[in-house]
């Protein structure tokens with residue numbers, strides 16, 4: 413008998429807390445680190461119906477899917493405890509999409525508790541036009557004495573600034589330019605406000621304690637234009653994460669990217685971190701090549717599912 417996929421306001425809050433602890437463990441194991449009273453906060457909102465969510469328990473498997481909105485775009489997550497069941501996961505995701513308000517335009521969902529193969533099977537089984545899979549990989553690199561090297565900017569007129577000295581709107585404009593026309597742009601949202609929200613989250617420590625000392629904005633002294641940035645946070649006492657990083661398309665291939673990364677590695681070394689992680693989209697070959705040259709190694713892979721209302725494209729698995 414098919415189990416009912418319950419709206420989370422009909423699920424006991426304690427069950428949600430238990431399940432979300434499993435999700436937190438899975439997120440931390442792969443270097444993601446939601447902050448604050450995340451488990452309790454999300455469980456309460458799901459139970460009170462303030463967030464859209466669906467939950468199912470079938471035999472030893474339980475699956476929770478939920479989503480919330482940021483300026484019209486929805487972001488969500490699906491987590492399985494117990495043996496992963498892609499077909500059941502697809503039903504939860506489908507129910508979640510059905511729950512979204514009719515004016516919602518997009519949904520981006522991440523997964524934990526499903527091995528990579530099960531993620532692909534799950535996405536293939538979601539019967540919604542307008543969906544697609546976006547493959548990403550986590551890379552790690554040890555930080556060591558060799559990272560203490562002296563650095564000069566590739567262009568003598570470039571000036572470093574603390575990121576908090578740059579207005580959020582200016583950082584958001586650069587962030588938009590960085591990813592324009594790429595798959596990564598589909599993950600954030602089309603408006604500057606979406607990038608502002610995301611950067612605000614980073615700067616407010618929501619994805620790990622933000623490390624001002626290992627984050628930087630690069631400005632051209634003569635024009636005052638912001639041409640690059642790198643943002644980092646702490647994941648654990650030994651490990652930092654590069655949350656965002658890029659160079660304005662107008663000034664690429666001049667060595668800014670390599671300079672920013674090397675500068676960050678040196679700053680992280682000075683702060684005592686022994687390892688750095690980051691996530692990169694599979695299709696992002698320029699960044700992957702740079703990371704490869706600087707000694708980053710693959711650590712993990714994961715898929716995001718993006719659905720766009722009315723786009724009508726068949727999903728690609």
Ligand SMILES: CC(C)(COP(=O)(O)OP(=O)(O)OC[C@H]1O[C@@H](n2cnc3c(N)ncnc32)[C@H](O)[C@@H]1OP(=O)(O)O)[C@@H](O)C(=O)NCCC(=O)NCCS
Pocket residue numbers: 590591656657658659660663664665666667668669670671690691692693696697698699701702705
């Ligand atoms: C990745 C990025 C930061 C590189 O910045 P950049 O200033 O152009 O990089 P550099 O000039 O320092 O080049 C360093 C290396 O990057 C790699 N690279 C940069 N652009 C490349 C391209 N178009 N194709 C292939 N490799 C490329 C090369 O390995 C290059 O070394 P090489 O010139 O000796 O071959 C830039 O392309 C960017 O901002 N991309 C969009 C944002 C982004 O993807 N950020 C990473 C998110 S995980």
